[in-house]
Amino acid sequence: MRIAVVGTGYVGLVVGTGLAENGHVVRCVDMDAEKIKQLSQGVMPIYEPGLEELVARNVEEERLFFTTDLPAAVAESLLVFLCVGTPPDPQGDPDLSAVLDAAEQVARAMTGYRIIVNKSTCPVGTTERLRDLIRQHTSHPFDVVANPEFLKEGAAVDDFMRPDRIVIGCDDVRVEEIMKELYAPFLRTGKPFLTMGVRSAEMTKYAVNTMIAARISMINELAAISQAYGADVNEVREGLAADSRLGPAYLFAGLGFGGSCLPKDVAACARMAREAGVEPDMLDAVTAVNQRQRARFAKQVVDYYGDGIATKRIAVWGVSFKPRTDDIRNAPALDVIDALLEAGAQVVVYDPRAVPKLRAMYGDRVATVIKTYAALEGADGLVIATEWNEFRRPDYERMAALMREKVIFDGRNLYTAKTLAEYGFKYFSIGGPCAARGF
Numbered sequence: 001m002r003i004a005v006v007g008t009g010y011v012g013l014v015v016g017t018g019l020a021e022n023g024h025v026v027r028c029v030d031m032d033a034e035k036i037k038q039l040s041q042g043v044m045p046i047y048e049p050g051l052e053e054l055v056a057r058n059v060e061e062e063r064l065f066f067t068t069d070l071p072a073a074v075a076e077s078l079l080v081f082l083c084v085g086t087p088p089d090p091q092g093d094p095d096l097s098a099v100l101d102a103a104e105q106v107a108r109a110m111t112g113y114r115i116i117v118n119k120s121t122c123p124v125g126t127t128e129r130l131r132d133l134i135r136q137h138t139s140h141p142f143d144v145v146a147n148p149e150f151l152k153e154g155a156a157v158d159d160f161m162r163p164d165r166i167v168i169g170c171d172d173v174r175v176e177e178i179m180k181e182l183y184a185p186f187l188r189t190g191k192p193f194l195t196m197g198v199r200s201a202e203m204t205k206y207a208v209n210t211m212i213a214a215r216i217s218m219i220n221e222l223a224a225i226s227q228a229y230g231a232d233v234n235e236v237r238e239g240l241a242a243d244s245r246l247g248p249a250y251l252f253a254g255l256g257f258g259g260s261c262l263p264k265d266v267a268a269c270a271r272m273a274r275e276a277g278v279e280p281d282m283l284d285a286v287t288a289v290n291q292r293q294r295a296r297f298a299k300q301v302v303d304y305y306g307d308g309i310a311t312k313r314i315a316v317w318g319v320s321f322k323p324r325t326d327d328i329r330n331a332p333a334l335d336v337i338d339a340l341l342e343a344g345a346q347v348v349v350y351d352p353r354a355v356p357k358l359r360a361m362y363g364d365r366v367a368t369v370i371k372t373y374a375a376l377e378g379a380d381g382l383v384i385a386t387e388w389n390e391f392r393r394p395d396y397e398r399m400a401a402l403m404r405e406k407v408i409f410d411g412r413n414l415y416t417a418k419t420l421a422e423y424g425f426k427y428f429s430i431g432g433p434c435a436a437r438g439f
């Protein structure tokens with residue numbers, strides 16, 4: 001099939017490349033001319049494991065193209081995927097302007113029948129809104145499909161190529177058949193192709209993300225209670241994860257959730273609830289617990305140093321909102337960095353991939369290094385903010401030798417208090433043993 005993908009960000013680039021990898025001819029469109037220029041020169045604007053090789057191969061095979069020319073891409077394609085951003089506006093509501101703009105541009109560019117497939121996460125009812133908008137700007141026939149995307153950054157290629165399920169919200173059986181045919185190669189292991197009403201499909205995306213966020217907030221609250229009573233949440237987690245009713249996913253206590261999706265989707269779902277007269281008590285609690293968790297950790301680090309913090313040099317390992325991505329949008333690490341900078345500390349950051357994006361945001365306000373241990377030279381403390389694999393089993397002896405003050409604030413519970421004590425470190429984790437409380 002001939003496909004246009006509008007929006008070549010974390011989702012659009014993976015979707016476009018994954019579809020091209022299955023043999024389709026895909027035109028990835030973006031309004032960001034610099035991004036398209038980079039991609040056309042083989043330079044990746046984002047880091048996502050395995051993506052660069054796939055992009056190169058499909059460009060080489062002339063199945064994948066990058067362009068800013070939306071009308072030309074739409075004219076060439078039967079299917080048009082919308083993968084533009086829906087970031088929160090200043091009030092925290094999802095800003096749909098990019099989706100509406102993109103849909104209008106697509107409508108104006110149509111030269112015949114098109115299927116517009118919306119992958120951007122939008123409030124329930126948006127597909128119908130898109131349908132009305134497109135109808136105003138074209139006389140050609142079309143269908144609009146809701147096709148929420150569930151990929152995770154850091155494993156996006158795998159998730160797209162081998163999804164847990166495909167959800168299609170669609171009212172037309174012929175369009176359903178086309179979508180089924182499109183996704184059949186991705187579902188060869190028998191994972192379900194779920195067709196449902198358009199509104200149910202839109203709601204499913206919010207249901208999944210709010211449920212994940214709720215688990216994270218729940219384990220973080222359990223961590224705080226565990227610590228207050230001298231229990232270790234790492235041990236408690238093992239008991240939880242082994243329960244077949246619960247399963248092991250998203251049960252790690254940490255700094256709280258961040259990134260470009262969970263916080264905004266929980267907020268958007270709460271807003272939808274309120275607009276319909278439903279009190280979103282659970283969603284409000286999920287957000288409140290998360291905000292408290294993020295603030296509590298940052299405050300703990302700052303409070304530890306007290307008045308002397310302005311003379312301290314604090315190392316931060318990891319700034320991306322999760323490992324295996326360079327995405328720092330709404331990353332919990334930024335709360336810690338902001339709190340440290342505000343208190344007057346010097347901050348030196350190492351991250352395997354996200355340093356360029358951090359520098360674009362902070363400039364010289366933070367120091368950055370390109371090697372893991374360089375961050376520790378003369379440091380008065382180390383904050384672990386992202387659980388990149390390379391931080392899991394570091395050389396403790398080398399760390400102890402490099403640091404001026406041996407204290408670690410482990411926001412991802414990578415280490416054990418006992419091991420670090422053997423190397424002379426003071427160690428603070430989330431919901432783990434707490435020396436200050438005598439546990």
Ligand SMILES: NC(=O)c1ccc[n+]([C@@H]2O[C@H](COP(=O)([O-])OP(=O)(O)OC[C@H]3O[C@@H](n4cnc5c(N)ncnc54)[C@H](O)[C@@H]3O)[C@@H](O)[C@H]2O)c1
Nearest residue numbers: 007008009010011030031032084085086098102120121149
């Ligand atoms: N990032 C994720 O992990 C993820 C996962 C599932 C769903 N989603 C949802 O997918 C959507 C896209 O997310 P993302 O992280 O890829 O966003 P992103 O910000 O990385 O990319 C969006 C891209 O769209 C481009 N764009 C905006 N308006 C355009 C227009 N009119 N024409 C052409 N290009 C345009 C932007 O320049 C940008 O490159 C969001 O609704 C998000 O909630 C994201």
